[in-house]
Amino acid sequence: MGRRTVTMSDVAREAGVSVMTVSNVLNDRSNVGADTRLHVLEVVDRLGYEINLTARRLRSGRTGTVGLIVPRFDLHYYGELASLISDALAADRMHLVVEQSGASRERELSALSLARLQQYDGVLLGAVGLDMADLDRIHPDLPIVLLGEQDVPDRYHRVQMRNVAGARLATEHLITCGARRIAVLGGKLTAPRPEMATYRAKGWAGALADAGLDPCPDLVIPLHDYSIAEARATITDVLAAGLKIDGIFAVTDEVAIGALAGLHDAGLHVPDDVQLVGFDNLDISAHLAPGLTTIDPDRPTMVAEALRLLHRQFADKNAAPEHIVSTVSLVTRGSTRN
Amino acid sequence: MGRRTVTMSDVAREAGVSVMTVSNVLNDRSNVGADTRLHVLEVVDRLGYEINLTARRLRSGRTGTVGLIVPRFDLHYYGELASLISDALAADRMHLVVEQSGASRERELSALSLARLQQYDGVLLGAVGLDMADLDRIHPDLPIVLLGEQDVPDRYHRVQMRNVAGARLATEHLITCGARRIAVLGGKLTAPRPEMATYRAKGWAGALADAGLDPCPDLVIPLHDYSIAEARATITDVLAAGLKIDGIFAVTDEVAIGALAGLHDAGLHVPDDVQLVGFDNLDISAHLAPGLTTIDPDRPTMVAEALRLLHRQFADKNAAPEHIVSTVSLVTRGSTRN
């Protein structure tokens, strides 16, 4: 029943040693004899003692956990990313916990409050809607690595995706495969500040321009939440409104999946009538019918680099910020006529 | 540079009040005058003070966060679940953080160590591979609600899915639609202890038996990680090995997505040659071609009930454990001949 949780001094008393010795044993410090160590461990086990991480953290500062802040829990991209990071951290005996920054700005600020972030040894900040000013406010003495597309103050360590290059690659591929009227689904030509949608639209426009095609604004189809359902409904709408296209660059694979469904609804065949390229190379994308041609952001490398930057900051609080840009590659599958 | 983080006593000194008064202001306690309050808030703002949650937690016990432990970050089911929970908790001004219990037993035990769990006000434990003994070890004075299928000691609060009934519903639907040789992909007839795969296979077998069909073991196709890729490869293999089927009950929607791809590879048409039903009703399932007929576990209700059980434990530490069983329903789409 309501028995109090066992504390370190309970163990110490029971084992007939000082609290410090228990602490020393549990932290594998060298100043404790072999038999004492065994005895303490036996008592720890017998009493079922478990360390209070909160107290340890308050005193020592180290927590052994890294936080990953993602915009939404249900974006597949971040689920896959979190998995990779978690595995990589386990090798260093660290632990990953994921938080959602949330849709609303209020919730985003609350998730990103210094108070919350300080609970971690380091933080990986997935693409967020914060502007520079917000990021400047959280200026903690805390290792942070930004993952994502937004422009951030230089003093941040950062792993960025080649958004523009990737979008260009995708669009060029569509052109090579014969598409001429290529829409960018989920793209935006302008936004209060640069974000994924604008970068990827920029790559799209660049590829079109280079090929002598017109990146006309009709072909830029914005989205709000980039959900599959929204993408499907939007494609249905624009087709019904009479938009003629023979290619779609969807800004994410999820958007592409919605587009695929919308095209199917409209009786259009992929890739014969309309070719389609996504961005992210989700696990699922290889298993759609047709398989989705997409841009692979090389997540394993992104993750490895991000963790390297984090460890660099662990080792040296004042390590000079690095700015890594990951490579992207095209993965061709059945949704384009290769 | 390396300027120390601002602490509550810094604020107190600067504002010319006691530390307790600052605490009282920040916690909206009533014993502080209006002008003092304003002045303190002004100083807080000016110094950029943010509370140290670790210290608060150590002293007061409350953390304002709930932990959700999921088996894997990249399972879509849990991503969607986490999203729902997070939204629901935000309404109570609480925060969700997600941890992965991991594939290996070692990592699972580490994630579930009392030490880790104690950092939360309450914990939602997604389906885990722990057995009763493990669960008994973690017997913290901590509100826990189990979400999922495994059998657990009665003293746990628990929201369970109607696995067997759902599987039966799925299989009955396949039979109604004319399927006669129905495989259960990802099912298991026996396992060291009951789990999702065995429950769902049980429902499948029950439905077949009731219809006078033979739940023959050839039709039980086990999986290991329930990934899309594995499901696809496995379906390809069993078809190549000559298995004749006209229906598949896939134990999860992800497995169904893999099956769909595998059937497509084999030149089989869904639903004309083989009908397919999944389980989970993921967001994506409505947007496949064909749309996936599936079992909807009514996640919103599960989430609401789970949080209700959690709040009950917040209010009364010794609340009698409840055992909620959610309802399931069939969602028919194009992957069956309805």
Add this chain to the structure above:
DNA sequence: CTTTCGTGGTTTATCGTTACACTTCCTGGC
């Protein structure tokens, strides 16, 4: 005029660890 009470605070004692400095005791070198 004394008692009571509400308002607006402050003081004190922790919460459970760990950093740091300090003490023994023992071995060995010269």
Add this chain to the structure above:
DNA sequence: GCCAGGAAGTGTAACGATAAACCACGAAAG
């Protein structure tokens, strides 16, 4: 025989907040 130095361990003071009890003072009550 004496001192240096390592091995094994202990004592004390935080880390940064909050719970709980306490205090001063003016107003209302009797």
